[in-house]
Amino acid sequence: MAEEIPEQVRERARELAASLGALSRAYYVDDDPTVSDAEYDRQFRALVDLEADYPGLVTADSPTQRVGAPPAEYFDSVEHAIPMLSLANCFDDDELAEFDRRAREGAGRDRLAYCAEPKFDGTALNLRYEDGVLVRATTRGDGLTGEDITANARTIRNLPLRLPAERPPGVIEIRGEVVLARSRFNELNARLEREGTKPFVNPRNAAAGSLRQLDSRVTATRPLAFMGYGIGQAVGIELPDSLHAQLQLLADWQFSISPYVDRVEGLAGCREYYDAMAARRAELDVEIDGCVFKVDDRASRDELGFVARAPRWAIARKFPAEETTTRLNAVEFQVGRTGALTPVAKLEPVFVGGVTVSNATLHNMDEIARKDVRVGDTVVVRRAGDVIPEVKEVAERGADAQPIALPSACPVCGSAVERVEGEAVARCTGGLVCAAQRRESLKHFASRNALDIEGLGDRQIEAFVAEGLLETPADVFGLHAHRAALVERDGYGEKSVANLLASIESAKDTTLERFIFALGIREVGQTMARDLAQHFATLDALRAEASAYLEREGQALAQHPDNKAARERLMTAEGLQAVPGVGSRVAHCIADFFTESRNLSVIDALIAVGVHWPVVDVDDTPQPLAGTTFVLTGSLETMTREQAGERLEALGARVTGSVSRKTDYVVAGESAGSKRDKAEKLGVAILDEPGLAALLAEHEGQGS
Ligand code: IVH
Numbered sequence: 001m002a003e004e005i006p007e008q009v010r011e012r013a014r015e016l017a018a019s020l021g022a023l024s025r026a027y028y029v030d031d032d033p034t035v036s037d038a039e040y041d042r043q044f045r046a047l048v049d050l051e052a053d054y055p056g057l058v059t060a061d062s063p064t065q066r067v068g069a070p071p072a073e074y075f076d077s078v079e080h081a082i083p084m085l086s087l088a089n090c091f092d093d094d095e096l097a098e099f100d101r102r103a104r105e106g107a108g109r110d111r112l113a114y115c116a117e118p119k120f121d122g123t124a125l126n127l128r129y130e131d132g133v134l135v136r137a138t139t140r141g142d143g144l145t146g147e148d149i150t151a152n153a154r155t156i157r158n159l160p161l162r163l164p165a166e167r168p169p170g171v172i173e174i175r176g177e178v179v180l181a182r183s184r185f186n187e188l189n190a191r192l193e194r195e196g197t198k199p200f201v202n203p204r205n206a207a208a209g210s211l212r213q214l215d216s217r218v219t220a221t222r223p224l225a226f227m228g229y230g231i232g233q234a235v236g237i238e239l240p241d242s243l244h245a246q247l248q249l250l251a252d253w254q255f256s257i258s259p260y261v262d263r264v265e266g267l268a269g270c271r272e273y274y275d276a277m278a279a280r281r282a283e284l285d286v287e288i289d290g291c292v293f294k295v296d297d298r299a300s301r302d303e304l305g306f307v308a309r310a311p312r313w314a315i316a317r318k319f320p321a322e323e324t325t326t327r328l329n330a331v332e333f334q335v336g337r338t339g340a341l342t343p344v345a346k347l348e349p350v351f352v353g354g355v356t357v358s359n360a361t362l363h364n365m366d367e368i369a370r371k372d373v374r375v376g377d378t379v380v381v382r383r384a385g386d387v388i389p390e391v392k393e394v395a396e397r398g399a400d401a402q403p404i405a406l407p408s409a410c411p412v413c414g415s416a417v418e419r420v421e422g423e424a425v426a427r428c429t430g431g432l433v434c435a436a437q438r439r440e441s442l443k444h445f446a447s448r449n450a451l452d453i454e455g456l457g458d459r460q461i462e463a464f465v466a467e468g469l470l471e472t473p474a475d476v477f478g479l480h481a482h483r484a485a486l487v488e489r490d491g492y493g494e495k496s497v498a499n500l501l502a503s504i505e506s507a508k509d510t511t512l513e514r515f516i517f518a519l520g521i522r523e524v525g526q527t528m529a530r531d532l533a534q535h536f537a538t539l540d541a542l543r544a545e546a547s548a549y550l551e552r553e554g555q556a557l558a559q560h561p562d563n564k565a566a567r568e569r570l571m572t573a574e575g576l577q578a579v580p581g582v583g584s585r586v587a588h589c590i591a592d593f594f595t596e597s598r599n600l601s602v603i604d605a606l607i608a609v610g611v612h613w614p615v616v617d618v619d620d621t622p623q624p625l626a627g628t629t630f631v632l633t634g635s636l637e638t639m640t641r642e643q644a645g646e647r648l649e650a651l652g653a654r655v656t657g658s659v660s661r662k663t664d665y666v667v668a669g670e671s672a673g674s675k676r677d678k679a680e681k682l683g684v685a686i687l688d689e690p691g692l693a694a695l696l697a698e699h700e701g702q703g704s
Contacts (some may be wrong), residue, residue: 005054013057016047020063021162025254028158028225061133061161065154068217075139075147075212081173081233084126084140086309087119087292087316093271099293099315100267106312107300111266115243116273118258119290119316120227122179123208125153127226128233132168134161139212143309152211155220160254173232174255180207181285184223203287227286228255241298263296274317281319290318323382325395326350328375331362331404335412335436337444338522339427343368343404345379345391353383360389365406366424374401412436432472432598439465441520445473449526450518451507451611455500463489473518474605476504512539512613519603521593523586527656528579532590535579537616539603545575546594549587580627580654581662623652624699628664630655631679634672636689641669644692651699659684667692 020043026034048064051057058064090096104112124140137153138146154161156178163172180188180203188206189199200206210222228250231239240246244263251257260280264273270293277291295301295313304312330346343362350357360381362368373379373391376398383389406426408417415430428434432441442461446453453476464470469482479486479501486497510518516539517529524532536542552571560566568584571577576587593599630653632641639647644667645655659666659678666672666679667687679686687695 005056009050009054010057013047013050013054013062016043016050017059017062019043020047021160021164024063024066024157025160025164029254029256059133060135060154063161065151065161066157066220068155068215068220069151071215071217072151073214075149075214077141077145078136078138078148079145080126080138080141080143081128081171083309084124084143084146084175084232085306085311086143087314088310089290089316089318091318091320096270096274096293096315096317097267100270103295103300103304103313106304107295108303109300112300113266113296114264114270114293115247115296116262116264116270117229117247117292117294118260118277118284118288119292119318120177120179120229120258121204121287121289122177122227123204123211125149125176125178125211125226126232127153127159127174127176129163129168129172129174131170132163132165134159147212149211151216152213152219153226155216155222156224156226158256159226163253165253169234169237171233171235172237173234174228174250174253175230175232176226176228176255178207178211178224178226179203179286180210180222180224182287183285188222225256225286228257229292242296243294244296264293270317278319288319290316292316320351320353320355322353323380323392324350324352325378325380327398328373328377328379328391330375333407333411335410335428335434335440337437337440337520339410339430339434339437341406341410341417341426341428345373345381347379347381350381352381352389355383357381357383357389360391362391362404364424365419365426368404374398374403376401410434410436431596432602435465438471442470442473442476444520445518446476446507450514450520451510452514453507454503455496456504472602472605474602474609477508477606477609477611479504508610508612510611510613512537512616515539515606515611515613516542519593519599521590523589527654528581528586531579531581531654533616534618537618543594543600546591549576549591550595553588553591580629581656626652628653629662630665630667631657631659631663631675632667632669633675634667634669636667636669636692638689638693644696647696647700651696 020040023033023035023040023043026032027040044063047062051062051064088099090099100112104110126138126140126146127134128136128138134154135150136148137150138148140146153159182203185200185203185206192199200209206222207224210219210224213219228247230243231246231250240249242263244261247257247261260277262273264270270291273293274291277288281288293315294311295304301311301313306312327348328345329348332344332346333341334344335341343364345360345362347358347360360383362373371391371393373394374397377394378396378398380392380395381389382392406417406419409415410417410428410430413428413430413434413436415428415434417426418429419426428437430437432438439462442465443458444450446456446461456476461470464479469479469485470476483497483501486492486500487494511533513526513530513533516524516532517526532542536545552574553567556567556570559570571584571587576582576590577584582590625648630645630648632644632655635641636644648655656663659675659682661682661684663679663682663684665685665687666675667689668676668679669689676686678684
């Protein structure tokens with residue numbers, strides 16, 4: 001028996017539904033919330049309560065349906081009114097040109113305009129609206145028949161349950177891609193891990209998996225979004241001829257469409273669009289795996305028609321894959337400047353991210369253990385942007401896969417390999433005896449932030465070391481003795497050799513801070529080199545302190561052989577450890593370096609050949625921020641991060657790159673990411689740009 005629903009109750013329910021619809025759109029589509037979350041919740045509860053009292057009020061398009069329905073046992077199969085086609089792919093410029101040529105020929109046009117769109121990396125969805133109300137949502141399936149996942153689709157917050165149109169068409173199907181933004185994906189995975197559930201491998205799998213949940217209440221907890229890209233069946237409406245205009249219609253109906261859709265002219269327009277999207281790809285929150293170009297005008301599309309399951313009038317120009325699988329053939333250990341051994345995967349060559357990759361990093365032994373990678377496995381290789389390719393995980397265990405062992409001797413010089421308790425890194429103990437360490441030290445020595453020797457890059461150093469022209473840094477300054485041999489080398493001539501020798505000569509004139517950095521002391525980066533130079537002012541003072549430090553360390557060890565904490569108490573805030581950022585471990589590294597005779601002979605030799613620096617002008621202007629450490633992240637509006645850093649340093653602050661418990665402030669500009677999160681986690685103070693400006697203003701006036 002139908003229940004009686006008073007008209008004012010109906011009216012109230014309609015009002016609430018309309019208001020909630022508008023609020024959702026403002027929040028999820030326009031990204032511009034108009035009321036507080038609490039106000040939304042209040043209206044939502046009011047509608048839930050009304051519908052509980054009068055179940056007859058519940059409609060398919062009620063906002064309350066967004067929270068999901070009781071679990072289904074299976075999904076019904078539904079035949080698509082109009083097949084959901086796929087797209088032909090192309091992977092390079094020539095193939096794109098070929099597509100354009102064929103399309104122009106087929107359409108009988110000299111030039112075609114294209115609707116250009118990002119290709120979303122998610123899962124396709126067809127939304128059927130009858131008289132403006134969402135009645136059915138289906139997956140693509142095999143293109144002819146899909147699955148009815150209406151209850152799940154209703155939980156996607158940015159799609160309208162009812163079209164905001166005065167006179168909606170009798171039938172309109174909106175097609176698009178269900179995606180999960182990268183940021184949301186990370187949050188979701190963090191949550192799943194906290195709950196002890198296996199995380200998803202990538203946003204696409206997460207979107208597809210969430211959409212096909214039998215329990216739509218689970219789907220409702222997944223922050224999915226629908227991005228519209230086309231129209232399926234349409235009855236009772238005259239659609240615009242232009243696909244670009246059709247997308248505009250979708251936007252009018254409150255669907256999210258990509259802000260990057262465009263109408264471009266000819267092949268040149270497509271290429272330009274592709275290049276722009278490829279450049280932007282990394283910064284987009286929604287993953288895309290290419291661009292789609294669709295002939296914009298209807299007459300040409302009709303002329304072109306279809307082949308098999310794909311239209312002749314559209315093509316996907318895919319980005320080079322960033323991840324792929326291949327076989328791990330072997331592991332080699334590379335020796336770095338400080339002797340650190342890095343395991344390098346030797347791969348069956350694969351094309352990934354636009355290049356052929358045959359080597360990838362495995363980082364260190366801990367990572368190998370964590371991922372349980374073995375030689376012979378099929379592994380996932382990832383290469384994103386210009387980062388070093390890495391082995392991400394094992395895709396499939398090899399038939400007779402062999403565990404990877406850390407060698408006990410250095411593969412280059414045969415010295416013992418040492419692994420310090422609690423550290424991930426294993427090191428060759430050979431020091432400058434080891435040819436690999438020598439070569440890497442030389443590269444560092446000549447690099448831009450060290451002695452900055454133009455013309456002496458990694459490639460030249462490798463060649464010179466291999467030919468026996470270089471062994472230690474001091475040899476660089478003896479290269480002029482090999483002038484004749486250098487001129488004879490491939491690719492060299494009088495002029496380039498003269499230039500190289502001149503830049504070597506001028507590199508002798510340096511600063512103490514560059515010199516300290518150039519030595520390549522473990523744990524001493526540019527900032528610390530500067531702090532050491534400022535603190536000790538002369539190299540002799542630093543060398544003297546190094547011996548004194550080791551002496552104190554020895555005494556402390558004698559006094560408290562079994563009590564590390566007591567030893568550390570004895571050692572703090574003196575000498576080396578008075579330098580900002582220098583703890584006992586780093587102090588030990590520095591002291592060790594300056595007491596090692598091999599290193600001292602390198603230093604003496606450099607000074608003997610004429611390397612010199614001006615007396616350090618120890619800054620004794622008031623330094624109100626001395627002893628405070630800052631990390632800058634995100635983008636600032638009124639100045640660059642570099643400028644902000646310089647101004648903070650001028651006030652005595654230290655500016656470093658990574659957030660730790662020792663950081664005093666994190667300055668977080670626009671779209672600050674993980675560093676800000678870490679600061680929050682560690683309870684480090686966060687300054688926004690106005691906060692930074694106030695701090696600078698407060699102190700910069702002083703002392704002048
Ligand atoms: S149009 C007739 N446009 O790619 C054209 N598809 O490989 C049919 N996709 O199943 C699709 N972004 O799931 C189109 N801007 C876009 C797209 C897009 C992603 C997906 C879609 C389709 C698959 C075809």
